[in-house]
Amino acid sequence: MQLTFIRKTVLSGDTNCPSLYRTDRNTFVVQGWRVTDPEALRQLDIPAHETVVEVPSDVLAEIARSL
Numbered sequence: 001m002q003l004t005f006i007r008k009t010v011l012s013g014d015t016n017c018p019s020l021y022r023t024d025r026n027t028f029v030v031q032g033w034r035v036t037d038p039e040a041l042r043q044l045d046i047p048a049h050e051t052v053v054e055v056p057s058d059v060l061a062e063i064a065r066s067l
Helices: 038-042 059-066
Strands: 004-006 019-023 028-031
Touching: 004 038, 019 059
Parallel strands: none
Antiparallel strands: 004 019, 019 028
């Protein structure tokens, strides 16, 4: 899988998190903050092989502009 960097949030400072990447499979890879809030996780049905991450809206807005 080849990743192409799209955008990182202005909140990331010198790191690349959260970030958004486009793949050569016509999909996206999201790097974000791991959701650990028990109340939020109880609202989701997450299989053992998956996780959820939180991503700021400025990163997602870049997707809308680029499509």
